[in-house]
Amino acid sequence: MSRYFSQVMTIIWKDFITEIKTRELFSSMFIFALLVVIIFIFSINLSLIKATEVGPGVLWVAFLFAGTIGLNRSFMLEKENGCLQGLLLAPMDRTALYFGKLVSNFVFLLIMEVFTLPLFMVFFNIDLLPHLLPLLYVIFVGTLGFCAVGTLLSSLSANLKTRDIMLPILMYPIIIPIIIGSVRMTGQVLAGEPLSSMMNWVSLTLCFDIIYIAISIMVIDFVLEE
């Protein structure tokens, strides 16, 4: 078990060192998220629509699109120089590779989201500070499910020539329940409701997180096979 954990940590260590050196993932994801928020702020008349009603959708669209760029890039890096083959030849369970990539992707997306939140707060003139903890919880749960599916499908699409197109086409229909749940919960959090009043959405999102991770563990061997 300690060896399994060590292998997961080694993959995370490698991804972090690579990201610290290149800053490719964070910069591309953050700039894209920022652009999405800016485009929406200029296309919505906030004197007619309440920011707390439209804001959650905009926020999650920004997270979703920016996150897709990150997830796409995640396994493309492994394809360079045949590195994925090197990983598959190592004496480790392939779920260790999945969990390593899942945790890396999850942390990179969370960092991008944390940096996007203050800008969202400024542009939409919404005070997030009173709702910060429940909001972070919602973002945590939503991003986890998104990454669970995204990591699996990016490993699948990495072998395809049309990988840039295939990842969103495969992923978006599957993560609809998580995105709907996350948008609804974010809206209710911004409206000042406590998490306890939205337990149906919390349970639904958590259930999908668990289901997606469980399915990924079951199929990752077949997905990574040539």
Added chain:
Amino acid sequence: MNQQINPESSHSIIQVQELRKDFGYLQALSGVSFNLNKGEFLTIFGPNGAGKTTLIKILTGLMRPTSGSANIDGFDALEGNAMLRSRIGVISHATCLYPNLTALENLLFYAKLYGLDDPEERANESISTAGLQLRRYDPIRTFSRGMQQRVAIARATLHDPSVLFLDEPFTGLDLQATSDLKDRLRSLHTGKRTILMTTHDISCGLEMCDRVAIQSRGKFSLFESVDCIDQSNFKNLYTKSLEQ
């Protein structure tokens, strides 16, 4: 002329029997069988599309065959279990190295993945053996193709594998790098290590091997000890084998 397997052969470290692989209507392997004894060096020649890479991918557990069996060092190669992967090393024209990491970081990464004791020391030792200690802190992307291949060999042999698979390792190397690689392979071909190499380079391939095979249209048309063939006439033998 496939060599028949003797399953009782106690010396055989690689036993392959009737290995087949179909990609839809395309038959990449159509019944490959051979045995390789411990410490032997087998070179497989063959044209592009003969199924050489497919054979290595199946033997290393990267690909499942359509049918047949393969046993390496006492393990079923088709199950692709971790114990087998800790006993084999693979070198191909793809280096499996991360371009943005330094040579040392790459080796450290693989040493940790393989669960080696004292990974830092093993990575440092390997990079010294590769003769790249002065470049250990440089990113791989700044290395020449020949230097990258030296690090790739260090990566593949970090865990001291008993079987080494080489898939066209001379691809893209200049004369000096080819000569360096041959020297390194000779030093790796000690009595205990078995090596299986595919290549198009006839002189390099014949120079180092104990056994030679020609693979054509998914099967071996020749499998002989290198002492039993006329090396000066090998090109003609190769051409004839392909025409059969």
